[in-house]
Amino acid sequence: MSYVVYLAAAILGMAAILLFRRPRQALTNPLTASTCVSILIGACCFSAAAPATLATVNRMTGIANFGAPMTYSLISAYSCSLFILLIYWRGGPVVTLRRTALAFIGVYGLLIAAIITLFTVGDAHVERLRDLDTYYANTPYIREMIVLYLLGHLVCCLVICGVCLLWTRQLRQETASPAAAAGAGPGAPAASKGDRLLRAGLWLIVIGLGMDMSGFVLAKIIAVTARWYGRDLDFLSTTVAPPLASVGAVICSLGFVLPRIVPAVGAQWRSLRHYRRLAPLWKVLRHVPTAFVSPSTWYRLPQSRLRMREMAIHDALLVLTPHLDERTGSGVLRRALAAGCDPTAARAKAEASMVVEAARQLAGGAADSLTEPGTYELRTSKDASRGLLRLAQELNTPGTVTGVDPLAAPTHGTRNGS
Structure with missing residues (x-):
């Protein structure tokens, strides 16, 4: 007993x-x-x-x-x-x-x-x-x-x-009750x-x-x-x-x-899924030097780990903003639209290619000679967590119907003409 x-x-x-x-x-x-x-x-x-x-x-x-x-x-x-x-x-x-x-x-x-x-x-x-x-x-x-x-x-x-x-x-x-059914709105499923x-x-x-x-x-x-x-x-x-x-x-x-x-x-489970789906984007950006230093998160709950990763990604994207090459994105955008992608998905593919190219240049030191910083702002990253997930999804699917591989975007050099 x-x-x-x-x-x-x-x-x-x-x-x-x-x-x-x-x-x-x-x-x-x-x-x-x-x-x-x-x-x-x-x-x-x-x-x-x-x-x-x-x-x-x-x-x-x-x-x-x-x-x-x-x-x-x-x-x-x-x-x-x-x-x-x-x-x-x-x-x-x-x-x-x-x-x-x-x-x-x-x-x-x-x-x-x-x-x-x-x-x-x-x-x-x-x-x-x-x-x-x-x-x-x-x-x-x-x-x-x-x-x-x-x-x-x-x-x-x-x-x-x-x-x-x-x-x-x-x-x-x-x-x-009929009144409850008639008044059901966007929040009805959650309720x-x-x-x-x-x-x-x-x-x-x-x-x-x-x-x-x-x-x-x-x-x-x-x-x-x-x-x-x-x-x-x-x-x-x-x-x-x-x-x-x-x-x-x-x-x-x-x-x-x-x-x-x-x-x-x-x-917590949804946060863990989002955290894992952001892994391809974080893999590209984790070596970008930023002011924010992400603390150890292995012992934290998924929501806290997701918040830390999103903060680190946003800071890295801010660092990369002056190095984004619109020529890279324009080429990918045209090919994606020609292949039948909807404008939102095509924009995500283009911006993913720009992010990868900027990270490569920054890691290779080519960006040190940059004389004309770019002014392009990533539209995808402005859409909070959903936009970051869209970028990560494009990076996680290099083989697409357009034949465009964001991870192998062409290099046009820096904007100082070199």
Whole structure:
């Protein structure tokens, strides 16, 4: 059992670390902060519930079963954090959100205080690491403590599942409404994708909490109730509940994290693709001396690496601007247009040839005798990242239908007539 709950705690901890990778931004965003707190509390719940942890806590405090109220309090705090997370996720006026969150904190704070009080006045002197719920099911005060934490978590599961189901229904109706279809504009595909991710996250939350509710809460309630009537169904509490609760918590946390992680991962993946597609252009320009010195980027995320590469390429193109030979570009442009290329692609081919020729001259020292700097400005590079990608694409396809090879553009010498 310890291995199962420790694994669930580790997975939840990793999810929290992914969301909390930028602490300053996370702390200023209530949704990110509440998500991280909820997942971390869930990880603490599973760590505390492991028999090995319970034995260690009991031994360190010198109080038999001290780990029980600690774990039950963490479970109640986890229920409260799920409520707060859902509140901030749905959004609304800041004052209302804060007031509602404080109300839930007050309610579950009282529940935790009641759990601790009942354990203090009850008699649980026999250490039970796996079956405390059923072993003390008929013990005064300890019995009430067990019922309270189970009911607190059951209410949490029921309410959040109901809210999530209503939310998915609302999203489906908004998507299917004629007004939404009529008002769909250029941003409609992205919004639709975001809605699909949100609905998927909500369904994962419902499935996860459903497993938690049926596999953990109801299993324990049935086992405890059976003890009240003299029956022994302890296996539901000791064998069935822990693994189902672990899987349910992981699925539930994935539901909260998925709508936020997937767009970020997608953005990083797109940045990595763009970074690699710029490699041919960077290969031509990396030896051009510039004022900007690109730092080491191997340990950075793709978005940061892409930004650094684009800055280095733009600086190199600025250095090459005085050395661009329009005669080279004009010849390539005419041949590309004659071959049937559209004007945009033909312009990209021409400018790619000019860049390669200028880089060759600068590397060979021929540009040192330049007396008439060129005034041509690359139109492609003005189109931000898209223009750089177009230049890199032309450099990456030397064999074209026009028979023009930008990497083998003819050399006309420098503009001083040499």
